[in-house]
Amino acid sequence: MSLLTSPQPAAAEPAAAPFLDVRDLRVHFPTEDGIVKSVDGVSFTLEKGRTLGIVGESGSGKSVTSLALLGLHKGTRAEVSGEIRLDGRELVSLPERDMRALRGRTVSMIFQDPLSALHPYFTVGAQIAEAYRVHHKVSKKEARERAVEMLKRVGIPQPERRVRDYPHQFSGGMRQRAMIAMALVCDPELLIADEPTTALDVTVQAQILDLIRDLQEEFGSAVVLITHDLGVVADIADDILVMYGGRRIEYGTVHDVLKEPQHPYTWGLLESMPQITGDVERRLNPIAGSPPSLINPPGGCAFHPRCTFKGWVSGGRCAVERPELVAVPGTGRHLAACHLTPETRQEIRVRTAAGAAQ
Amino acid sequence: MTTQQQPMPADTGTTQAGQPSPDPRSDGTVITGRSPARMAWRRIRRDKVTLAAFVITVLFVLIALLAPVLTAITGWGPITPDGKAIDPDTGNFPRGALGGVSLTHLLGVEPGTGFDLFARIVYGLRTSLFVGFASAVLSTAVGVVAGLAAGYSGGWVDSVLSRIMDVMLAFPQLLFIIALTPVIQNAMQTNSHGGTDENLRLLVLVLNIAVFAWAYTARLVRGQVLSLREREFVDAARIMSAGKWHILFRQLLPNLWAPVLISFALAVPQNITTEAALSYLGVGVIPPNPDWGALLSDASQFFLQDPMYLFVPGVLLLMLVLALNLLGDGVRDALDPRAARG
């Protein structure tokens, strides 16, 4: 089984269908200036009880991907293609009506900023109860009791009282807990968490992540965790998908990707992240430059304008030829899209480590 | 009120602050290196409706400017009666169909006086446009200064100015202008010998309209200044001990031109409407001086007998105000990237 849960190249056909199987997902927005390719051929799989971390900076397409999983692009100008199979059911072509039955019940989502994601004019309890009543024929009272129960489960003190409060009366961490309660109220099989901890301070962050992990164990859900913070991913995820300019650039298990990152962009992400265990003197190097245009992406490797190592590739291939996502030799299930040869990557890593040590 | 318009919930793909949204409208943040004015101009050029409105507005302005030339061609001035075109026995109603439309009187003649309607309309346009623009300029200027002063100074200056704005906005304005006009006109009549100077009268009208319009702009500017003064560049200027006036006019004002221009663009049609309403109620421009509102007021008394006389200026005024409103909307959409007509 473990083989099947691990990342597979899009082309490889698994023996049995995984719980979530995304293939060649594309989300394009036509505009006056051209087509914005927010997501451009993304594939991944996920099993129940497992967690996938999708990492990337702003505009990399990770959030658009998550919305596609919920089918929230339906009825808009967005053009979605490819396949999303959830428990064998294809979601891209699913009519809005059927998709609606899945939302909140089978697939649910924890949004990034709970203050803006919760409706300011309704009480927290009412919003949680509403989410429950959409999919369950219960009385208002029962739904309210369910809301109290959920608030209790996510660790909100005095839930009977707080259920009547408005979102603005909650603290940041409590709001996120309420958000989680709302997402979990129907026991979803797939939970998408979009930057669940970004707006929170560090101690609360840890609590929330623990909560998600606990709840996942309890409900056995599959979790897609979207973040730009590799630290969070390291903490909680089983697999990592690194996105850049709407495409996958590195995909593998947490262990592989963090231990042996293959793509210069992933290196950059790691370098821009402080490490508790790391050297205080170590410089944090943010990645220079800005994210690529999604309308006219740079030719070749989308990252090449910002890549400090493109000189290591001969013949200027980086600017001309888009690198394929291929398995890192010796791993078989760790994929990366970069023209650097494995040897060169190794060499660079050694040099950089040496430089940092100085 | 805010007029920002955002896409439907479902097509906002991203949520991170500052992240370039895939929303097609905000492509400006992705494609860098264009000045806001350029971008605005680019948007206007693409907006066919706004362009059409612009062309119509220019056409109206041209007609107003060329009024003497146009009436020289037709041969009838705005206050030259054509006694033959009206029938004294029926109460000076125009002879002939459609309010006396003929080759000499393209739009017919005015009942009662026999003035050429075409000439009165082209000259009346001058008055409407002048009052509309002049009062908008005045109210915007006063509003900007008051708004800047209130927003930037804070403290008692802000309190006093804000209360004045409250009072102005609470006034039953139309009622008050109606009441105020005879007072001022009376003061003027004692100055001139017998007759009333029509330019002075227009000026009073402009002042009256501006007096009740500046508070809107002032409130808008004050709000903008309050948010701007917390921004870094103002702090920076302050730290560099820049003078108050420097900060006001060199730092804040340049950042206000978009909202000010928008409020100006929308004030012009609004003021033209107000002017027409006042003239309709008999306290604006006074016949025989040509003015659209006064024409409509006059026409309203004959509309059962001579509907053409009401419809021609009525429809033209609608066209003018509509064009100016469309233009104002277009300018707003172009200057405020978040606002889109859809």
Next chain:
Amino acid sequence: MTRRRRSIALAATAVAIALGATACGGSSSTTGSGSPTKGGTLTVLDHADFDHLDPQRVYTTEGSSMDQELVRTLTGWDETGSRPKLVGDLATDTGTPSKGDTVWTFHLRKGVTWQDGTAVTAQDVKYGVERTFSPDINGGPPYASQWLVGGSTYKGPYSGKELASVQTPDASTIVFQLDQPVPDFNQTTAMPGWSAVPNAHDTGSTYDTHVWSDGPYMIQSYTKNKELVLVKNTHWKQSTDPIRQQNVNEIDVKLGQDQSAIDQQIKSDAGTAQTSIMQWPIAGSDLTTISSDPSLKSRLYKIPAPGINYLAINTTRVKDLKVRQAIEDAIDKTTVRGAFGGSAYGDYASTMLSPGIGGYQKFNLYSTNPAGDLTKAQALMKQAGNPRLTMSLAVENTTTEEHFADAVKTSLGKIGITVNITPIDAANYFSTIDNVKNQYDLTWGDWIADWPNASTVLPVLFDGRQIAKLPQSNQDLSYLDDPAVNAQIDKIAKMTDIKQADAAYGALDEQIMKDAAVVPLMYMNFSELAGSKVGGVISDPILAEPSLVHAYVKS
């Protein structure tokens, strides 16, 4: 008197006047043949409220006309014949003059009662007349204070004092002592002011809404600017009243509708419009349409007014007689009349006295062509040295008057006079131009006689001595202060023979016209429309109102 009250609404409500037939001299016609039916409700539609209904305050034709239903005056006009006839109303006859017309005695009818059944006494009449003198009871005509001995110092009955020159030797006799001979005093007493008010029911300045009735109808309810409801006064007896009848059960006066809306409503003759009549004349803009519609003919009342529409030339500002004469000849009365509503409005005038007024003589000193005599006018201007003149013209700020001003401007432009038009608020127009400090060269005016005699026209409009006496309500709009005219006015006032006086007034009219101080424009007619079921309406040429004293509703 009694100019028709001006529209007080803004320009949106047209003022305009009415149409007219040929002013044929006070002929009154009763339309709607057949005998009156009893019962029903008559609706009167008026665009604005009455100035007053308090008989001592009323000075408009509408108010005076409505007061005829409520208030009985000492004398009154019986208008059922071909000419209005002065008769005793509250009094048994038209009064007895003595001491060279300076003392007038009236005897009251027996059996005239108030709405509560108590008798109307001579003391009630005295009290009513005395009220006129109180500053709180303002607005009425000035005759009482002008003529009654001691009137200049008396301040009304509220001060606790009585006016000694009004004597009541017994409950049914009243004697007035005048400080000058007034041969037509008994025509004055037909005005509402010369009526009784019971002290016990006097509510002072609010009497307008509480008028205590001795006429056939009494006030049931009166909401200012909204509605006045009159119901039968059960104590009124037909046998005591030679003028009025009590046919309908109720008179509903609806106030404050737009005149053109009233025109359309009555024209439609639908529903209550069938039993409705308008109080104010048809709007100028509707005049031609309505008066030329043959199907409306039987419902249309063309009432010749004892009055004149004229242009006054300020003789102290336009001093050159030649210029004034040129103006007389230059004015194109056809376009002027067009502005007021066209041929339906009235006939071109050449005299200040209109054909219905005692003393009228037909003459024309200036252009016989109503469109003016430009050649003659230009010749006169040449004689005056062809001055390039600029004149200011004051008119009301109504569409009608502004169009009139445009017509004058055009006419005078042809003889080299530039006219600056000053429109003035309709409500403030007369108080502005009646003030001697006004700066206008030309002013528009109209005047309706208080009673159909030249004595309420020429002395009022041309006695130059009033300019100093009444600096804020001067009626001599041309500021004519011709000693010869003044002397003639005094001379005629002393005449006791009405026929002799009439002839003298006719000559005075011509004398004044030689001064070219005013341009008579039109003899006005007022036109009103009634519903098809309204009968018994009398065209009252005294007030130029549709008199309702015999009105009934056809079943």
Next chain:
Amino acid sequence: MLRYLIRRLLAAAAILLVITVITFFIFFALPSDPALLACGKTCSPSRLAEIKHSLGLDQSFLTQFWEFFKGLFVGRDFGDQSVRVHCGAPCLGISFQTDTPVLSTLLGDFPADLSLGLGAAVFFLILGVGLGTLAAVRRGRAADKAAVGLALLGVSVQIYFVGLLLLYLFVDKWQILPASGYTPITQDPSAWFQGLILPWATLVIVYLALYTRLTRSSMLEVFAEDYMRTARAKGLSTGKVVLKHGLRAAITPIITIFGMDVGSLIGGSAVITESVFGINGIGKLAVDSVQNSDLPVILGTTLFAATFVVLANVVVDVVYGLVDPRVRLG
């Protein structure tokens, strides 16, 4: 809450006081003399002086203002010599023109404004919000373009032009409706309704435009909010998302404007509509009183109208506090 309310009401009273002073001062300088108008055609200077005294116009500005101000709280007695008329608090004075207390005149005209303003408000709010919501939901499509276009047309058209056009078509040309005017509902409900159809339609056309635009932009703004996406993510139907979550938030700014509009409409701001359709409301009363230099009525109507605007302001803020849980009044 109570403290907030008291503070707001005090501030409102202060604004009204300022408006009273300004109005009083300006009309002190009115061109015409009410005493002269009351005096009649032939008025001697001594008679004029007596009437001036009787009307209290011979007193100084301050005395006159103080008398007026005092009358607001303790009432006044009128009438110099004749029967005294008592005008109970709050006394707005007695009309020079009609000798009736201004307040009773105002209250007498008020039902017309109430009928006109409230009736129209109900229609334009419901229709405007409906049309605006529809336009927002169908953004960019034909329905939206039609709604936006109509709204712009409505914003640009002259109110009296609409009124006269309706009169011309419905009353004169097609004769579908009777000549308009106001009949009290207590007198004849059917006439009340028929007479108000066109005035309502006129106001609705103009205000509907405003509310459609307002609702549309407010809705679109709300549509972009995260919580709207949350609502969809819960699996709610589009209708529920738009009408429950969307409208609930979008209606708040609309309530503000609506409150102000209703306040000024029933306070007599529909002058032009009243004038076109010959409805005797506060607006027409004000216009007439200016023409007649009837100072007490001018003051009364100005104050009456301003009171409604100012009170509407307070009401709107309080309602805002009730509607938006985030706003705490204090």
